[in-house]
Amino acid sequence: xxxxxxNERSRRAIxxxxxxxxxxTSYPDLTIEAIAAxxxxxxxxxxxxxxxxGMVILEALVDSxxxxxxxxxxxxxxxxxxxxxxxxxxxxxxxxPRLSATTRAITIETLADDDLAEQVRDQLLRPQLSAVRERLxxxxxxxxxxxxxxxxxxxxxxxxxxxxRWLLRNGPLTEAYADDLVDxxxxxxxPGRSRLEAAx
Amino acid sequence: xxxxxxNERSRRAIxxxxxxxxxxTSYPDLTIEAIAAxxxxxxxxxxxxxxxxGMVILEALVDSxxxxxxxxxxxxxxxxxxxxxxxxxxxxxxxxPRLSATTRAITIETLADDDLAEQVRDQLLRPQLSAVRERLxxxxxxxxxxxxxxxxxxxxxxxxxxxxRWLLRNGPLTEAYADDLVDxxxxxxxPGRSRLEAAx
Numbered sequence: 238x239x240x241x242x243x244n245e246r247s248r249r250a251i252x253x254x255x256x257x258x259x260x261x262t263s264y265p266d267l268t269i270e271a272i273a274a275x276x277x278x279x280x281x282x283x284x285x286x287x288x289x290x291g292m293v294i295l296e297a298l299v300d301s302x303x304x305x306x307x308x309x310x311x312x313x314x315x316x317x318x319x320x321x322x323x324x325x326x327x328x329x330x331x332x333x334p335r336l337s338a339t340t341r342a343i344t345i346e347t348l349a350d351d352d353l354a355e356q357v358r359d360q361l362l363r364p365q366l367s368a369v370r371e372r373l374x375x376x377x378x379x380x381x382x383x384x385x386x387x388x389x390x391x392x393x394x395x396x397x398x399x400x401x402r403w404l405l406r407n408g409p410l411t412e413a414y415a416d417d418l419v420d421x422x423x424x425x426x427x428p429g430r431s432r433l434e435a436a437x
Numbered sequence: 438x439x440x441x442x443x444n445e446r447s448r449r450a451i452x453x454x455x456x457x458x459x460x461x462t463s464y465p466d467l468t469i470e471a472i473a474a475x476x477x478x479x480x481x482x483x484x485x486x487x488x489x490x491g492m493v494i495l496e497a498l499v500d501s502x503x504x505x506x507x508x509x510x511x512x513x514x515x516x517x518x519x520x521x522x523x524x525x526x527x528x529x530x531x532x533x534p535r536l537s538a539t540t541r542a543i544t545i546e547t548l549a550d551d552d553l554a555e556q557v558r559d560q561l562l563r564p565q566l567s568a569v570r571e572r573l574x575x576x577x578x579x580x581x582x583x584x585x586x587x588x589x590x591x592x593x594x595x596x597x598x599x600x601x602r603w604l605l606r607n608g609p610l611t612e613a614y615a616d617d618l619v620d621x622x623x624x625x626x627x628p629g630r631s632r633l634e635a636a637x
Contacts, residue, residue, distance in 0.1 A: 341548050344548055344604070345545050345548045345549060347604075348541050348544055348545045348548075348604075349545060354606060355606075358605050358606060358607060362605055362607075363607075366607075386621070387617060387621075389608065390598065390614075390617055390618065390621060391621070393597075393598035393601050393602060393607075394594060394597075394598055394618075394621060394622075394625075396597075396601055397593075397594075397596075397597030397598035397599070397600060397601035397602070398590065398593035398594055398597035398598075399597070400597060400600055400601050400604065401593050401596055401597035401600050401601070402593060402597070404544070404547075404548075404600065405558050405562055406554060406555075406558060407558060407562075407563075407566075407593075408589065414590075417587060417590055418590065418594075421586070421587075421590060421591070421594060421625045421626075422594075422625065424624065424625045424626075424627070425594075425621045425622065425624045425625035426621075426624075427624070
């Protein structure tokens, strides 16, 4: 199926309306009708361009996240400090009731919709995770990360526990938690110890 | 509200029917009606005793998991080998299409239902995670885990990346992945290196 041609001004109005409404109401209460009314378009326009509410929100979030290049992590030369900055921000997002409600709703939709899941992963999450991986790569060049560490796995070691704790509501999501997690992950990646012990 | 009194024989028949049907059909296609028919009870009986399909399945899974004591990990004295055993089994569950579909459905329901989330966490997941934590505690007593490591965080370091990869469908869920994850987590927990570097 060919995607229907979109009017860029309407598209921007719709995405801006979606984000505005998302900050005013909860995701489950957010309707296509309300987005259309706020954007000053007919709701059929939205249904023509997007398959579901989840797809509208995804595109709004992707647009507001900016270009992948904008997501580059700070590189102060201090890997631990830079990772703390990004993990504290991530933990704060998951701890924020409104942002968490949006993430929960998007997660539910992605668990139920393979196509949306793929787009969320490729357009929203991978650029963020790649930015962290590139910061780790710079850290490896600077001798702060062991050569043998799989950087994709290292990224999962940093973010996986946060998702796990958030999903299971299994403990507080605090700055101290973010810092402890960075310390433990840094210990896993440390160049100082022999990797021979880790061999099978 | 007082929970209606349950007939133990009917309860067992219903839970057994639920698990049987879950192995024959997908979770979304599983209905209360089908469970009632298989168990030989009226569907009103099920509605009277459980609030939702998710609650029936949860109780069936909890019952089939056995007593918390049954979940204790093997302790061969080789912490790495024991963790590999449990992580390989966990990764295999997430990689299995049918089990994964059930986990996905339960996850969706828990994201949408706080009460179910609490029960899944307390009755199903915490006993499993506690079993791993107790194995790590034994490892610490045996000098294989650094004194300063927060064991709850260490458990999240082992399971969080698996959930993350499964949720994001961001890479293969294989034995090699389980083993690499154990190695990286073991490096994080290793007693051999100074924790002073990890201080703020």
